[in-house]
Amino acid sequence: MAKFGLALSGGGFRATLFHLGVVRFLRDAGLLGEITDIASVSGGSVLAAHLALNWDRYNGDDEAFAGVAGEIVNFVRFDVRNHIVRRLPLLALPRFLSKLTPWRTRGAAANAVFERYYTTQLYGDRCLYELPESPRLHILATNVSNGGLSVFNRDGLYIQQRPDSGATEFEFVAGKLASIPKVVAASSAFPGFFPPVEITAADLGIREGQFPTQWFTDGGVYDNLGLRGFSWLKQQKVEFDRILVGDAGKPFQVLTHAGLGLIAQSVRASDILSDRVWQLERENFFGAGSEFVFIAMTDIVDLQEDPTALHPVVQTEVQSIRTDLDRFSPSEINALVMHGYEVARKVYRSHVPAGAASIRDLPPWVPLPAGETPRQAAENTSSPPAPTTVLARRLRRSSNRRVFSTLLDPRDWPSYVYVALALLLFVYAPYQVYQLHRRAQAQALVIDSITRGDPDLHMIFGLLKADPIAHWIDDTIVERPAPTAVDTSTVEVLTRSRILDFRSVGLPGIFAGPRGSLYIRERLTVKLSEEERAKRRLTLRYPNLPREVHFRRSSLPFPRTIALVSAPSKADGPPRPLYEVAYDLGSTSPAEPVTIELEAMIPATALGLTRSETRGSHGFETDLKTDLASVWVLFPTAHPYRSYQLVRYPVDGSAPPETMHSRFTIDHPYGRLIGWSMVNPQPDTIYECRWLLRP
Secondary structure, rough: OOEEEEEEEHHHHHHHHHHHHHHHHHOOOOHHHEEEEEEEOOOHHHHHHHHHOOHHOOOOOOHHHHHHHHHHHHHOOHHHHHHHHHHHHHHHHHHHHHHOOOOOOOOHHHHHHHHHHHHHHOOOOHHHOOOOOOEEEEEEEEOOOOOEEEEEEEEEEEEEEOOOOOEEEEEEOOOOOOOOHHHHHOOOOOOOOOEEEEEEEEHOOOOOOOOOOOEHHHHHHHHOHHHHHHHHHHHHOOOEEEEEEEOOOOOOOOOOOOOHHHHHHHHHHHHHHHHHHHHHHHHHHOOOOOEEEEEOOOOOOOOOOOOOOHHHHHHHHOOOOOOOOOOOOOOHHHHHHHHHHHHHHHHHHHHHHHHHHHHHHOOOOOOOOOOOOOOHHHOOOOOOHHHHHOOOHHHHOOOOOOOOOOOOOOOOOOOHHHHHHHHHHHHHHHHHHHHHHHHHHHHHHHHHHHHHHOOHHHHHHHHEEEEEOOOEOOOOEEEEEOOOOOOOOHHEEEEEEEEEEOOOOEEOOOOOEEEEEEEEEEEEEEEEEEHHHHEEEEEEEEEOOOOEEEOOHHHHHOOOOEEEEOOOEEEEEEEEEEEEEEEEOOOOOOOEEEEEEEEEEEHHHOOOOOOOOEEEEEEEEEEEEEEEEEEEEEEEOOOEEEEEEEEEEEOOOOOEEEEEOOOOOOOOOOOEEEEEEEEEOOOOOEEEEEEEEOO
């Protein structure tokens, strides 16, 4: 009795479908039952494991074969690659947590998800020992740990070793409990998309210490034809009359341009290397003996030899269908299976001419009769192109790898998660940003309206937008031996606002003293009496400024004079510096109130600051009748205030401080701004704000 071997090459689902057509022909020709050993790689292993586990059904009648082959076809149409891609981002968190904790989530890897799909849709939770004794299945994988070939069969695992002698030896591991889905996942773990499959002693069903954890990847990395599996069998004295080699290798593509990027160059180099290895393998085994019979996808079946075959232009396009694990269309499935069937028949006729007549009239098997074939394409086409042309053009598009066009699927629930996230990111978020922008514009208009109506806020916003002491030009200060006699009872101040800006003041450090300057800006709206209108002159006094103060040159339309009284004194208290600012109002309208602004700068070195400064205060006093006074204090970001208190007390200290009740207060949530106002502040009274800085 003849003894046949069957090698099923890699090539993704394209190889799976091509090999399905080969298997169907072998069954129709009565040869499938004579297969004693099957060696498979990658996409070939997907079919081979299912073939071995369902051997009787594949060898049964047409109905049984159609049912079992339908499981393979449904899996190919399941779009397993994109099902995995859609779940990987959702598994990112478990994978990240597994790196931070002793908890290990092997099930969150891409190949683990792939293994689950193999379990639920093709093989079930079956182990190697459950494989049949005949035919014996040998699943090939590449051992990433030692770079050699590994063979999984019902006995366990055989790992190629590299001894110093140079001879090829295999180490046997009795891992009969290894699950078939995990083994097939290792054999078909295409590098780049699937990480290597980790296999431990527990996975093989042996004790710890008998097998160190190793990693396995696509068997096509080492041998994409599965021929090395039969070389290993020959070493064990297993002989065959014929070894049928299903070769679903893709024809090498010649590029017409050299514009390749860095990644494309690496992929191209890998393609050249793989093609060269494939050529050497075929040359090696063609010359090894007549027992190897190649059933190659690149073969073209002449219509004169087989009128039922696909048209040669369609066969050419079938050869270039992508090697992928995504969803294949009915046209692609039918074309690949039919091509595998007719190429196997061609090879059979060339090797068994005596039996050619018995199979001459058998049409190629079609796994999806409802799918499109060249004849059905003719019925669906009313345009001039022939049905063969329509199908060939459709299959030509199949050579392109489909990534984004098939990334989402309404039949897979993660797609709705990503659609919701996309709507959130690209619709809801921009809409909220737009609404926020509109609200910000509306708030800006409100704030602008408020600041235009409130001069104090207008000044504060102006300080926040620009450096208040930029382009500073000092005004001239003269000295006088005694203060000028001023009758303050004839002047009424309608509003008086003072802003103290500490933002540029820095406390002294270990190697440097205090830095920056305190900026003071004051604004008064003054109503003159009839007597003062006749004099056209207004004098303001500032008793608490240090001698180091600088005044900015005035931009007012009327002149002023700044004088420092050299020896100021008070009978009831210690001497204090006194500045007098006199304004000549001759050019103003006597009937309207006059607005006066004053800008001063005090260096931080004159403020008496210490490195451990945690307290501060500012006192406001006036000798003019004032209707409304406001004080604002801006603090630096590095030293905001923690709390503050408003008090008042007599200038001479004759009474203790008491809490001041202001017209309004503003307390900034981050400790950057204090504001308060007083209605009709009294002369000879100090209104003071005391604050405590944050450490």
